[in-house]
Amino acid sequence: MAKEPEDTIASRISRVLADRIVRGELPAGFRLRQDHIAEEFGASHVPVREAFRRLEAQGLAISEPRRGVRVASFDIKEVREVAEMRAALEVLALRHAAKHLTPAILDAAEEATREGDAAADVHAWEEANRRFHRLILAPCNMSRLLASIDDLHAASARFLFSAWRSGWEKRTDHDHRAILVALRQGRAEEAAGILERHVQWIGRAPKSTRKGGESAEAFAIVG
Amino acid sequence: MAKEPEDTIASRISRVLADRIVRGELPAGFRLRQDHIAEEFGASHVPVREAFRRLEAQGLAISEPRRGVRVASFDIKEVREVAEMRAALEVLALRHAAKHLTPAILDAAEEATREGDAAADVHAWEEANRRFHRLILAPCNMSRLLASIDDLHAASARFLFSAWRSGWEKRTDHDHRAILVALRQGRAEEAAGILERHVQWIGRAPKSTRKGGESAEAFAIVG
DNA sequence: TTTTCCAAAATTATAGATAATTTTTTATCC
DNA sequence: GGATAAAAAATTATCTATAATTTTGGAAAA
Numbered sequence: 001m002a003k004e005p006e007d008t009i010a011s012r013i014s015r016v017l018a019d020r021i022v023r024g025e026l027p028a029g030f031r032l033r034q035d036h037i038a039e040e041f042g043a044s045h046v047p048v049r050e051a052f053r054r055l056e057a058q059g060l061a062i063s064e065p066r067r068g069v070r071v072a073s074f075d076i077k078e079v080r081e082v083a084e085m086r087a088a089l090e091v092l093a094l095r096h097a098a099k100h101l102t103p104a105i106l107d108a109a110e111e112a113t114r115e116g117d118a119a120a121d122v123h124a125w126e127e128a129n130r131r132f133h134r135l136i137l138a139p140c141n142m143s144r145l146l147a148s149i150d151d152l153h154a155a156s157a158r159f160l161f162s163a164w165r166s167g168w169e170k171r172t173d174h175d176h177r178a179i180l181v182a183l184r185q186g187r188a189e190e191a192a193g194i195l196e197r198h199v200q201w202i203g204r205a206p207k208s209t210r211k212g213g214e215s216a217e218a219f220a221i222v223g
Numbered sequence: 224m225a226k227e228p229e230d231t232i233a234s235r236i237s238r239v240l241a242d243r244i245v246r247g248e249l250p251a252g253f254r255l256r257q258d259h260i261a262e263e264f265g266a267s268h269v270p271v272r273e274a275f276r277r278l279e280a281q282g283l284a285i286s287e288p289r290r291g292v293r294v295a296s297f298d299i300k301e302v303r304e305v306a307e308m309r310a311a312l313e314v315l316a317l318r319h320a321a322k323h324l325t326p327a328i329l330d331a332a333e334e335a336t337r338e339g340d341a342a343a344d345v346h347a348w349e350e351a352n353r354r355f356h357r358l359i360l361a362p363c364n365m366s367r368l369l370a371s372i373d374d375l376h377a378a379s380a381r382f383l384f385s386a387w388r389s390g391w392e393k394r395t396d397h398d399h400r401a402i403l404v405a406l407r408q409g410r411a412e413e414a415a416g417i418l419e420r421h422v423q424w425i426g427r428a429p430k431s432t433r434k435g436g437e438s439a440e441a442f443a444i445v446g
Numbered sequence: 447t448t449t450t451c452c453a454a455a456a457t458t459a460t461a462g463a464t465a466a467t468t469t470t471t472t473a474t475c476c
Numbered sequence: 477g478g479a480t481a482a483a484a485a486a487t488t489a490t491c492t493a494t495a496a497t498t499t500t501g502g503a504a505a506a
Binding site for chain 4: 256272
Binding site for chain 1: 489490491492496497498499
């Protein structure tokens with residue numbers, strides 16, 4: 001039979017909850033009550049508690065002993081922190097991945113870029129964006145590094161979805177294309193430099209902000 | 224009352240087990256049986272399972288559904304991976320911490336270096352080394368980043384302890400001193416550069432290896 | 447009306463019990 | 477003797493039950 005990625009109730013619960021947190025269905029500070037969640041999944045609270053420990057480690061929930069678990073809050077400062085960590089780690093991953101990249105992988109990454117440009121909503125864009133990054137980084141073959149980057153992507157996506165509650169307009173991702181051009185021509189360091197600046201944009205207000213200022217839409221959409 | 228750092232049985236178990244794994248008391252591949260551990264701690268297996276999830280997230284254990292949890296294996300490739308991640312993230316942390324460093328902090332870091340140089344065994348050295356890094360990085364005030372670095376330090380220490388089963392000889396840590404000199408003189412970028420090279424040495428065989436070759440002692444002690 | 451205290455309800459953390467799976471042992475066959 | 481299969485033991489994953497803690501919702505006092 002087609003075996004699921006993971007087989008335990010705890011891992012299923014943690015995946016579903018992580019997804020809800022990232023998508024903003026569960027808002028920051030929301031209290032995660034173990035019995036309620038257990039009931040929803042038709043399980044007892046034992047696997048729920050295990051799922052909590054996982055979410056905690058991913059930075060998506062915080063637990064206070066005897067006082068329960070809440071969806072982690074995040075402010076713009078933490079978004080910047082995640083962006084800088086991503087920049088540092090993705091550059092590292094790309095430097096190692098570069099020598100293993102094949103034309104087929106780069107074609108798939110270009111396809112992901114096109115799908116991102118054509119995305120009809122923010123969720124579709126995020127999925128394509130994440131796929132792009134994963135495609136060009138996975139060949140580094142460093143599983144711990146990739147796992148860390150995945151967790152950081154989740155945090156980034158959470159910010160993206162929370163900031164982008166309103167309409168979506170298509171645009172062209174020039175950074176992704178420039179990265180691919182550099183990689184195709186074997187200029188890995190240049191690609192890494194573009195990637196670094198690209199990811200660093202997350203959580204920065206774009207240059208031409210109107211006086212409006214504080215609005216959530218005032219942040220650049222990048223990733 | 225003086226409250227413990229964390230208060231649940233699960234967190235206590237995970238801390239103790241993490242320590243044993245890092246120190247090599249529990250060898251790679253060793254099977255962690257939940258009932259045995261529960262019995263040792265006078266607890267039930269529920270908190271033990273929660274501790275397992277934490278160790279898994281830290282990369283110290285791996286869990287296969289229905290087949291139990293084992294101490295994570297690690298080879299030289301993973302040690303290098305951890306070293307590179309540490310280099311990338313510690314440089315990032317230091318760049319942010321630099322502007323918040325005070326003479327008092329740098330004095331404490333120098334004291335940690337002296338204690339490392341005077342250390343009588345590998346455990347004392349590791350403790351002092353870790354303290355040095357933590358002191359100069361903590362002022363970056365980025366909790367997620369610091370937590371990641373802590374986990375990577377644990378992985379590094381595990382390698383250090385496994386490689387250094389034999390005698391210990393004192394030596395002087397010139398890198399730490401050079402970093403402190405640069406920081407005292409406000410040359411943060413230079414300090415970051417030294418730190419990067421310093422951490423990158425982990426898991427690299429030293430230049431002047433005798434033909435002996437594969438022996439565990441053939442790796443540089445740095446960190 | 448606001449504050450303070452106390453009881454009721456909800457919730458967490460843990461223990462003990464059970465079904466299902468994996469591992470080990472033992473017996474059997476070639 | 478070594479391989480194989482069945483039976484026994486050990487172990488995992490989960491559920492149900494219970495003690496302890498925290499939160500909630502008033503009632504009494506200021």
